[in-house]
Amino acid sequence: MTVGRELYDQPALIEQFSEMVVPAEGGKAMALLLDGQRLTSQTRTERLLQAITFDTVIKAAPVASIAGVPLAFLSAKNYMVAYATHFGIPEQFVKVDPMAAIAPFSFIAGLLLLGLVLLHEVERFGLAEALKTYGRAARSLFFLGAILAYASCAIRPTRDCRRRWRHNPALCAAVVGPPAHFLDRAPAPQGRCLDGPFHPY
Amino acid sequence: MDRFIPTRGVRKVGRSATWYLRDSVLPPKTLSKLAVIAVILVAAMTLPGLRGRLDAKYDRRFPVIERGKNHTEAVLAVYGDKAFLGEIHDDVVVTVQMVAVSDLEGKPISTQEIGPLRYDPLYLSE
Numbered sequence A: 001m002t003v004g005r006e007l008y009d010q011p012a013l014i015e016q017f018s019e020m021v022v023p024a025e026g027g028k029a030m031a032l033l034l035d036g037q038r039l040t041s042q043t044r045t046e047r048l049l050q051a052i053t054f055d056t057v058i059k060a061a062p063v064a065s066i067a068g069v070p071l072a073f074l075s076a077k078n079y080m081v082a083y084a085t086h087f088g089i090p091e092q093f094v095k096v097d098p099m100a101a102i103a104p105f106s107f108i109a110g111l112l113l114l115g116l117v118l119l120h121e122v123e124r125f126g127l128a129e130a131l132k133t134y135g136r137a138a139r140s141l142f143f144l145g146a147i148l149a150y151a152s153c154a155i156r157p158t159r160d161c162r163r164r165w166r167h168n169p170a171l172c173a174a175v176v177g178p179p180a181h182f183l184d185r186a187p188a189p190q191g192r193c194l195d196g197p198f199h200p201y
Numbered sequence B: 001m002d003r004f005i006p007t008r009g010v011r012k013v014g015r016s017a018t019w020y021l022r023d024s025v026l027p028p029k030t031l032s033k034l035a036v037i038a039v040i041l042v043a044a045m046t047l048p049g050l051r052g053r054l055d056a057k058y059d060r061r062f063p064v065i066e067r068g069k070n071h072t073e074a075v076l077a078v079y080g081d082k083a084f085l086g087e088i089h090d091d092v093v094v095t096v097q098m099v100a101v102s103d104l105e106g107k108p109i110s111t112q113e114i115g116p117l118r119y120d121p122l123y124l125s126e
Helices: A011-016 A044-051 A054-087 A098-125 A127-154 A169-185 B008-025 B030-058
Strands: A021-023 A029-031 B061-067 B072-079 B082-089 B092-100 B110-113
Touching: A054 A098, A054 B030, A054 B072, A054 B082, A098 B030, A127 B008, A127 B030, B008 B030
Parallel strands: none
Antiparallel strands: A021 A029, B061 B072, B061 B110, B072 B082, B082 B092
């Protein structure tokens, strides 16, 4: 059975085939949408990009611009702290000029705008649908987010010759903890163990 | 050029780290997209600092107050109403002094190329 272009915008026919996958012209598989809205051979990403309206961008723009301000100041502060540390100027004297935060603000606000538009589209798509797709990854995604948050806090671009990685308690615990755990679980045998499980001879 | 072809063990390490997300949870390419987003965010927080370090390392032109044979006083940075003067011996910042910007008004300041400066913590006490 072939489904031609004449099926477009005919809800009755679409509902009739709504739970089937039929071959389209040219041998390409065409999936019918289960909600009966529209017959299409577009990919999910194409449909998502078409659904992004100017209205969505207008909704997301103020949030991105407001949330981008502190991030831009953080970036500018990172830059100036790094610059000052190279000469030995202490960090507490570094003050961020608002004019220096404009360039990072434009970059970060653009990133935030993209992310917010994506989130808004997910919201329009439906939380239940999104959870159906991504819910099983929730634990992994939270874990990934925790790792990223830790990395963004812990990676300091400035150079302090007195600071070492082993002075970081969290990193130290992460490095020393697992071996200590296993050492605690399997203590070394005391004395001579000629016939123990760890010594076959 | 010979490209590194991952051995079986290397491939197995990569697969075992992401097999659950790749094979049973996420649609294809989603993990890659998440990785790209994460890299962008981390880079937005870390790269400005690296750029600041490199700028400070390779800047050659500084506002200079006094240029002697072996001794220079340069304006290293200005933050608001504070200016930081560095005493420079042989392109090494030996001391850093904080002064008010208003104190610099009467002094003759010229911009000179005095080379990339470096900071030697051994000269400075804490």
